[in-house]
Amino acid sequence: MKRRLINSTLGVVLVVVVLFCVPLALLEKQSIENSAQNAVRTEALHLLGVVENRLVAGEPIDAEALSGLTGTDASRYAVIHLPGQTPITLGTPPDGGDPVRAVEQGPHSETVTVEESRGPVSRDIRRMLLLLAGVAVATIAAAAALAVWQSRRLARPLTELAQTAERLGSGDPRPRQRRYGTAELDRIAEVLDASAERIGRMLTAERRLAADASHQLRTPLTALSMRLEEIAETDDPATVKEEAAIALTQVERLTDVVQRLLTNSRDSRNASAVAFDVDEVIKQQAEEWRPALRRAGRVLYLEGPPGLFAVGTPGAVAQVLAALIENSLMHGDGAVTIRTRVRDTRVVIEVQDEGEGVSDELGARVFERAVSGHNSTGIGLAVARDLAEADGGRLELLSLRPPVFALFLARHVD
Template sequence: MKRRMINSLLGVVLVVVAVFCVPLALLEKRSIVSNAQDRVDAAAVRLLGLVETRLAAGEPVTGERIGSQVIEGDYAEIRIPGQPVITIGTPPAGHPLTASESGPSSETVTVEQSRHNVDHEIGNMLLLLGLVALLAVQAAVALAVWQARRLARPLTDLAETAERLGSGDPRPRDRRYGVPELDRVAEVLDASAERIGRMLTAERRLAADASHQLRTPLTALSMRLEEITALCDQPETVREEASIALQQVERLTDVVQRLLTNQRDTHGPSAAGFDLDEVVKQQHEEWAASMRGTGRRLVIEGLEHVTATGTPGTVSQVLATLIENSLMHGGGTVTLRVRSSGSSAVIEVQDEGPGVPPELGNRVFERAVSGRNSTGIGLAVARDLAEADGGRLELLSLKPPVFALFLPRTRPGQDRA
């Protein structure tokens, strides 16, 4: 913007300089030449008067007698009928200024003057005009730079304000710049910042309240499950299912606790190295029974003892969403496959169902987009969780459907969770 404003104003000044200086230079040049020609004409008239005066008085006309009347540097020729041509001075070189006058006795006087002085005067005039034009251009550039900075600085501040709004900092700046249009934009941004701040405060309060209200029944449910698992007279199957349910409640409690923490601290939990085997086996234990109830299987394939950087609870939520998605919309065996890809650890969830419709593709991760009458939120939330944890969730294949969770592998020497 600064460069565009400077170029625009400089272009206008150059046009003005060209429009005014060029005609002015031509007029001045013509005036200088005209004045010089007038001086030569006056010298010729004066010399002719001297010649006529001497002829009328019967005095001889010679170069020695009237040479002092000729301006130094001029050249003159006097032609009198019946006499030799009288010359005074040295003929100038080039194309001199010339003036001729004739008297009543047919005498003729010709005066020539060199153009050196005229050219020198014209050169001085052009130099003066050039200096004036240069000063005008410099003044225009200085004015353009000042004006550009004056207008660009508020725009930079407004851009920073908009960027802060986008990054979640809705504090208004209350800055005004003395330019009505820019002040109007600043007022709108400040008003938007206040509205966004109120909305964020309300949403955080809602999330905190909901999380707090959920924590109480979860604590009660956890205590009841612990009592069930402590009873010795219960069948082993009941105790095993109660233990699995207790693990699920504990994981949900951890999620609620982290929601409460995130409302107070916008910096997410720091990721650490952990063993993928534990997370994958936990998901297998939680979902195997549900798969068997529908006549399907959940199997684990791939590498073992692979460590990744992230949060085990978040990874468990993402995998649970993918397994549930396969249970609801897929078919056949569901495979949890662990592999490595460069510097990433990859967990794939694949089933033998009809797959993702081609018209959806990666749009399955968009909110409210679903091909089979579901809410369309689960996969979107799963991708957001994966990205917030430093990984990414991708759809690798439409049919068979293959969803892959990419996580950074643990660097050598990094602590494990």
């Protein structure tokens, strides 16, 4: 593009220079020649007037009498023809051929011829042509410099826009927010920046979905693995049957988690909230996590009034409780207590353990992604909070020491 722009600019300038300089050179050449011709003719008329005056006055006309005339240029050559007399010559004949000549004839048949060498005329024409050539060269050089500058000015934004598009294609969606003062280029830059922001949001959503999926699927897979281990370690058919039934329930929960992830990736609004028995969800989670807690030498307690019903999605509430119990198992200590209570129009489910608790620094950011005080992923509590909010509830840290997490759900009253 640079070469095309430079070539087109130089082509236009060359055409303009030719159309301007050639006629101007011809006019100037004609003007110089006419000026020289007029000067010689004026000299001839001057001599003719002097000769006529002397003829009328009866004064002698010869070379000596005319040599003192100040109007006669020393570089010119004059020949005066008088009837019945020898021609009178003034000056030296010009060198070279084709001199500038003027012939004037008076009323008494006298003739005056004045000639001038064409050398000064040729020199003036050459100087004029050299001046025009210099102007043309300077104009072309200025046009070339301007074309190079303009091509770089226009090519740089296009190069940067191409680099931005390439960065978008390579997965770097950072907008550059750079403008160039040209409406068309700025429009392209705005479109690319808007596309970069959309791609960035899409990539963030996909990465978040992948992280959430890996974390949310890990809990039911862990529970399923524990049930399969129980089956593998027992020879009692009744125990195998019971554990297999629980494993099937885990598979159903795993399917529900996958379906929820897909649904949330398309639409974050929850349209499956129903009234459910809080005790059943808590009992289910207690059965799933007691074996893991037992292996760690810890116990699980359930407290609170029975018969509470809340509005939400049982699968989502189960995932939130699983994340809280797993958090206590990994980062807490001592007994884990799941407590239910009623607060105004809310059902509150608290999960508490007897560990050291949460530091003051971490307490304000405990629900932020990638924030963890024990070198974990920092995703679990963030995902649990998102699930609670998507289900119409909220998840809070009520106490730092001992650590108490509370899930608030809308209460259902018959």
